[in-house]
Amino acid sequence: MSLPSSISPIRWDNNQLILLDQRYLPEKHDDFFCSTLEQAARGITDLVVRGAPAIGITAAYAVYLGFMQHQQDQNYDLSAALDHLINARPTAVNLAWAVDIQKLILTDDEPAKAQRLLVNAKRIHQQDLEDNIKMGDFGAALMEPASRVLTHCNAGALATAGYGTALGVIRSAWSENKLDKVFASETRPWLQGLRLTAWELAADKIPVSVIVEGAASSLFSRQQIDWVIVGSDRICANGDVVNKVGTCNLAILAKHYGVKVMVAAPTSTIDMDTPSGADVDIENRSPDEILAQKYASNELVSAWNPVFDVTPAELVTAIVTEEGVILQPDKHKMMSLMNTNHP
Numbered sequence: 001m002s003l004p005s006s007i008s009p010i011r012w013d014n015n016q017l018i019l020l021d022q023r024y025l026p027e028k029h030d031d032f033f034c035s036t037l038e039q040a041a042r043g044i045t046d047l048v049v050r051g052a053p054a055i056g057i058t059a060a061y062a063v064y065l066g067f068m069q070h071q072q073d074q075n076y077d078l079s080a081a082l083d084h085l086i087n088a089r090p091t092a093v094n095l096a097w098a099v100d101i102q103k104l105i106l107t108d109d110e111p112a113k114a115q116r117l118l119v120n121a122k123r124i125h126q127q128d129l130e131d132n133i134k135m136g137d138f139g140a141a142l143m144e145p146a147s148r149v150l151t152h153c154n155a156g157a158l159a160t161a162g163y164g165t166a167l168g169v170i171r172s173a174w175s176e177n178k179l180d181k182v183f184a185s186e187t188r189p190w191l192q193g194l195r196l197t198a199w200e201l202a203a204d205k206i207p208v209s210v211i212v213e214g215a216a217s218s219l220f221s222r223q224q225i226d227w228v229i230v231g232s233d234r235i236c237a238n239g240d241v242v243n244k245v246g247t248c249n250l251a252i253l254a255k256h257y258g259v260k261v262m263v264a265a266p267t268s269t270i271d272m273d274t275p276s277g278a279d280v281d282i283e284n285r286s287p288d289e290i291l292a293q294k295y296a297s298n299e300l301v302s303a304w305n306p307v308f309d310v311t312p313a314e315l316v317t318a319i320v321t322e323e324g325v326i327l328q329p330d331k332h333k334m335m336s337l338m339n340t341n342h343p
Contacts, residue, residue: 007157007200009049010057010125017061019049022158026199034058037066037081044088044095047190051159052233052269053128056094059085060121063102067117078106091242091283091308093234093271098124125161131266131322132163139169139229139264139320146180147173147226150211150219153187153244154196155231155264165231165264167197169320174206182208183219187244189289189305213246220257228254232265239313239329240277245306251315260317267321272338275331277310 011018017034023046024030032048034040040062043049049058062085070078082103086096101124105116143149149170156167164171173179182201187193194210201208211219219225228250234242241247241263254261274280287303295301319326323340326333 006203008162009054009158010061010161012061012122012125017058017065019043019058020158021048022050022196023047025158025195034062034065036069037062037085040065041085041088044085050192051155051231052092052094053132053160053165053266054158055089055092056098056268057121057125057128057161059088059095059098060102060124061118063099063106064114064117064121067106067114071114089283090281091233093274094266094268097268128266129161129163132160132165132168133172134322135165135264135266135320136163136168136170136172138322138325139262139318140172140176140178142262142318142320142325143169143173143178143227145178147178148181148183148224149173149179149227149229150183150185150216150225150250151197151229152185152193152247152250153230154192154200156197156200158196158200159231165266166229166262167201169229169262169264170201170206171204174204179206181224182206183225184208184210185213185216185246185250186210187246188213192244213249216250217253220253220259223257225254225257225259227260227262229262229264232263232269233308234274234280235263235265235270235319235334236274236276236280236313237270237272237334238276238331239316239319239326239334241311241313241316241319242277242280242282242308243311245309248309248311248315251311255315261311261315262318262320263311263316264320267323267338270321270334270338272334277312280308280310282309283307 009020019032021030021032066081070076156164184193184197232243290303313329
């Protein structure tokens with residue numbers, strides 16, 4: 001069994017949610033303290049915490065914080081606060097999934113709701129770590145010795161409870177001596193690959209080479225990659241994958257050059273209520289993230305800043321979950337996995 005990373009992006013201490021502030025890594029290691037639901041929601045919106053599983057864990061604790069606010073002030077509108085929380089990052093399906101699970105406790109007639117909400121948040125937190133390790137081992141089992149991999153964005157310890165989805169597979173493969181080389185795309189405009197993926201792999205003594213996104217085709221054409229390994233913020237009922245913008249580009253290149261594509265994500269990221277990627281509302285963020293105020297006074301220059309794109313299921317070799325692996329995913333295989341493990 002693989003061991004977790006030394007990085008803990010989410011902690012619960014002294015009745016506070018403590019998030020490792022990812023906006024300033026790796027230069028500065030700051031904590032972001034959340035004593036209210038609104039602070040946790042702001043942490044999600046402002047990218048203090050990011051990655052679908054980590055967002056879901058944060059949301060589970062946020063519901064508890066909101067319930068305690070309501071207990072202390074009966075005028076506090078918990079229902080409106082939960083709606084605000086769900087809309088903090090709407091594309092990441094784990095957010096709504098975690099809130100909906102906590103709502104089941106809020107709406108039943110059992111006593112001690114506060115304690116049950118907190119226990120359930122801690123359970124979701126711990127379960128994510130255990131599931132990530134399972135995923136890592138499942139994914140590594142698909143790989144041959146001396147594999148060379150490319151990952152995009154950050155789907156590691158920082159995006160989860162502390163091991164990773166895509167980077168969990170890479171960690172497990174490294175521990176099994178199956179990796180020859182790891183490449184990470186820098187991931188503009190927030191540079192999650194450069195700032196976060198490279199930093200946490202180096203922290204775990206795993207060598208990594210960073211590339212600019214535009215260099216990927218050159219890397220493929222030189223037959224330097226065996227697997228593209230990524231995470232996901234939402235997987236649709238037909239197997240379409242919503243992930244960091246640029247993922248689809250890599251999948252198209254991989255198809256052309258005969259490279260395999262692995263998507264590692266927990267079943268909580270699978271949204272069987274969304275038929276395909278065409279039905280997903282892709283989040284757009286501020287143009288300032290791209291323009292960086294360089295054209296603030298020039299009305300002729302604008303920016304389009306979608307955070308995610310959709311990779312069609314036919315471009316995916318394998319979806320790896322904590323419940324098992326789907327090869328060449330389609331709606332029938334997705335339904336079989338979810339019906340078998342989540343009746």
